Amino acid sequence: MSSPILTKGQNIALPDDATELDVIVSWVDPERDLDASALLVDSSGHVRSDADFVFYNQPECSDAAVRYLGSSSTDEGKQERVSIHLTSLPSDVEKVVIAGSSDAHTLDGFGKLALQVRDQSGSVLGEFVTADATSERALVFGEVYRRNGAWKLRAVGQGWESGLAGLAQDFGVDVDNSDSAASVDDVAVAEVAVSPAQAATSTSEVLDVSIVDVETPKRGVRTKKPVAKKVALPQFSLAGGEGWQTARLFSVSGVGSGEEQEKRATSALIATMQAVRPFARAICSRAGAPAGPFEGYLEVPFVKGEGKVIPDGVFRVSRAGHVWTALLEVKTGTGKLHRDQLENYLDVARRHKYEVVLSLSNDIPASAGELPVQVNKTKLNKVSLRHISWSEVIHEARMLLSHGDLADSMQAWILSEFVRYLTHPKSGATEFVDMGRHWVAVRDSVTAGTLRASDVKAMSVANTWASLSRHLALRMTADLGVTVKHHLPRKLSGDPQARNEYIVEQLAASGALSATMRIPDAAGDLTVEADLRTNKIKCSTTIDAPTDGTALRRASWLLKQLKTAPADILVEAVFADASEVSCENLATVRADTKSLTVGRVSELERFTLTSPTRMGSKRSGSAAGFIGSVTDGVDAFYRDVVQPLKPWVPSAPEAASAEAADV
Secondary structure: OOOOEEOOOOEEEOOOOOOEEEEEEEEOOOOOOOEEEEEEEOOOOOEOOHHHEEEOOEOEOOOOOEEEEEEEEEOOEEEEEEEEEHHHOOOOOOEEEEEEEOOOOOHHHHOOEEEEEEOOOOOEEEEEEEOOOOOOOEEEEEEEEEEOOEEEEEEEEEEEOOHHHHHHHHOOOOEOOOOOOOOHHHOOOOOOOOOHHHHHOOOOOOOOOOOOOOOOOOOOEOOOOOOOOOOOOOOOOOOOOOOOOOOOOOOOOOOOOHHHHHHHHHHHHHHHHHHOHHHHHHHHHOOOOOOOOEEEEEOOOEEEOOEEEOOOEEEEEEEOOEEEEEEEEEOOOOOOOOHHHHHHHHHHHHHOOOOEEEEEEOOOOOOOOOOOOOOOHHHHOOOEEEEEEHHHHHHHHHHHHHHOOOOOHHHHHHHHHHHHHHOOHHHOOOOOOEOOOOHHHHHHHHHHOOOOOOOHHHHHHHHHHHHHHHHHHHHHHHHHOOOOEEEOOHHHHOOHHHHHHHHHHHHHHHOEEEEEEEOOOOOOOEEEEEEOOOOEEEEEEEEEOOOOOOHHHHHHHHHHOOOOOOOOOEEEEEEOOHHHOEEEEHHHHHHOHHHHOOOOOOOEEEEEEEEEEEOOOEOEOOOOEHHHHHHHHHHHHHHHHHOOOOOOOOOOOOOOOHHHHHO
């Protein structure tokens, strides 16, 4: 059953068994940041104290019933999340107000803004979508409120031009954004203190947690966002020759069996997370953890029946008296996750009241939130099952190194060494290396013309192609520092079955697999097509032609931007009259620009640039394989063609001359 779509002012009742809410504020433009916040309000319509304002500078309320979980990128844009434990909210809290704000932009530039509320099993309880914001810098999306002992959700959609500070003040928060205001670290801090003896005991028993609360400063809350600091990696300049290699922090020597590979990768991951807190936050946030001190443990034994269950790792995050826990199952290389193993962990997690079971493998879900292994849904009543790929781990590390706020050069070096380890073949943490066992059969069926849309094997290949497309987007995001999205028609983006059927239909009809990458600030989308009938990888982009000047002048404008592009690029000119399309390779256009426009009389509207390269035949590997040819083709086309392109900007209107003005 589809989730309720709320209109402004509408309310719905929340199910009685919805005890934990995952509140998601999302938007489309990945170049803009919207910050989610929550206010705990009593019957007077105001917060009881400043501690009831939950946002990036104060990630939890005093009893941790409401927590700010931070931001993440999605295939549709970006999102921020807030969790609400309804059963933990004090009785005098009448409602939790959910807001979003931006320091840098008014909300009219964000396009579609959305609020989505999920229960503890991940089911969507209600959604509210709006595009009405104009000059506001803060918006109350909705509120979760009590009515006659039950909880309800209301869509609000009220804006504040005064931004987050003004919104907070209107709800009774004492705001002080002066230079002498308290820093982020002055707000309540909680840490877990575990003795060596406790660490040695089985964590199947609940750990004793000692919480140290620092008194909240008397000054008002500081709503200004901390400024990210950049740090350079240590430079090693004393090598005596080209053959000198710096020592590895995580050695790849002696890696043997798959079990040893998994243990090393897990240990390296947890150690890096403990040393580099922003990295731990990035990984844990993908599993729904709150912000707070992180601790990780290897191979913790749990009793289940007459035997033991030993996950590869345990993540623990402490915040304001609450300890969040995830059990970790890791696979490297070609290792596959197993349903029975994950269900055993779900049983253990539920018995110990842990929040999440997190799987980590080389399986890259075709879209965010998809799981490579389906489990019995009854196992998910009290515990969430989430998945992250090694590719996404590498993506998060590279993003932090290139565009994050690492302030410690040693942390930056540790994280760079971790990436160095994961990208070595012996680590087993491959990014994407195999099209699956049905690839050759489906490819041969396409070549023979016998593939049909009902082919079950083709559905498997379609899912793998969607995963490869997402991998390409993640790779480009890490390299470019902007959120690159694998763009799909909206009706397909949230429906894996419909998406895969669409891909198979296109493959059966045209013999090609295609994907479109949407890159912020690029002149056009980058589309990659794998034509299995001609064994070609075709990368292309389309750019609008200038709207003034002759067709020849418009072609010359494009040619100036392609000075370093390969000569074999195909340049297609599309005219208002569809019958007048022309296409030449770049070498020909460079020698004679008129070759693209001669004989055409209708208006030149746009150009399509295409680079055909040879398609690799092998299903796996990177050198001569299919995946390598796709990846290399995309990288080269973006670097040589898409990146240098700039969209046409019309000239400013000319003012009248002084002589004309005197007339």
